[in-house]
Amino acid sequence: MNTTQQTLLPIYDHRPGAGPTLVFLHYWGGSARTWDLVIDRMAGRDVLTVDFRGWSRSMALPGPYTLAQLADDTVAVLADAGVTDYVLVGHSMGGKVAQLVAATRPVGLRGIVLVGSGPAKPAAHITPEYQEGLSHAYDSAESVAGARDHVLTATDLPAPLKAQIVTDSRAFTDAARTEWPLRGIAQDITEYTRMVSVPALVVAGEHDQVEPVGVLRHNLVPYLSQADFVVVPRAGHLIPLEAPADLVDALTAFAPTA
Numbered sequence: 142m143n144t145t146q147q148t149l150l151p152i153y154d155h156r157p158g159a160g161p162t163l164v165f166l167h168y169w170g171g172s173a174r175t176w177d178l179v180i181d182r183m184a185g186r187d188v189l190t191v192d193f194r195g196w197s198r199s200m201a202l203p204g205p206y207t208l209a210q211l212a213d214d215t216v217a218v219l220a221d222a223g224v225t226d227y228v229l230v231g232h233s234m235g236g237k238v239a240q241l242v243a244a245t246r247p248v249g250l251r252g253i254v255l256v257g258s259g260p261a262k263p264a265a266h267i268t269p270e271y272q273e274g275l276s277h278a279y280d281s282a283e284s285v286a287g288a289r290d291h292v293l294t295a296t297d298l299p300a301p302l303k304a305q306i307v308t309d310s311r312a313f314t315d316a317a318r319t320e321w322p323l324r325g326i327a328q329d330i331t332e333y334t335r336m337v338s339v340p341a342l343v344v345a346g347e348h349d350q351v352e353p354v355g356v357l358r359h360n361l362v363p364y365l366s367q368a369d370f371v372v373v374p375r376a377g378h379l380i381p382l383e384a385p386a387d388l389v390d391a392l393t394a395f396a397p398t399a
Contacts, residue, residue, distance in 0.1 A: 166235030195317020
């Protein structure tokens with residue numbers, strides 16, 4: 142897999158293979174390696190993963206760290222990698238970014254897969270008080286572990302994955318850490334999501350406390366013109382880590398190799 146860094150461009154990994162390319166966009170607190178268990182099960186597939194601006198290997202990049210900037214970065218990465226036939230796969234915050242990219246109807250986009258995605262219309266529980274509390278979820282390794290075990294997951298993960306979540310959630314520029322909870326999560330993008338013209342697959346975790354099944358059914362699916370809906374049994378919010386095999390099955394059915 143080739144790792145690339147151009148000036149002011151987020152670091153990304155591109156593994157050439159059979160297309161269309163699956164372009165993976167991570168959650169708030171995640172990184173490119175959040176998808177490792179998924180792409181390891183897709184041998185021979187063309188895949189691209191990104192460390193968003195302000196996170197992990199891209200944490201030194203300057204702001205802004207808005208959803209619009211992350212969407213622009215995604216388009217720039219695709220151009221830099223020469224990817225012209227692809228499916229966006231966005232998890233949580235990355236799903237909201239994927240909706241913004243898809244709304245521009247870029248040439249070469251075949252579809253989008255929204256995994257425990259931030260919905261187009263913010264849920265009713267996204268209040269200023271909720272946002273302020275969420276902004277402190279990654280204040281320390283201990284707070285990350287608490288969020289991981291009591292909010293983000295519904296299954297018991299192996300120790301190395303638990304450690305990875307803590308490490309990734311603490312690898313940030315502070316302004317990037319607060320942008321999502323204080324602003325991005327509350328941003329209503331329904332006007333953009335309605336502009337998505339490609340097929341979509343919404344993947345929900347059965348026990349997701351962050352983006353519950355009901356929220357995705359009512360605050361995301363109705364704004365997509367062509368959407369299928371899949372619920373992953375037993376999974377919480379971190380579907381790529383909790384149920385990678387189920388996610389691979391869903392991806393392969395939605396976007397088979399050409």
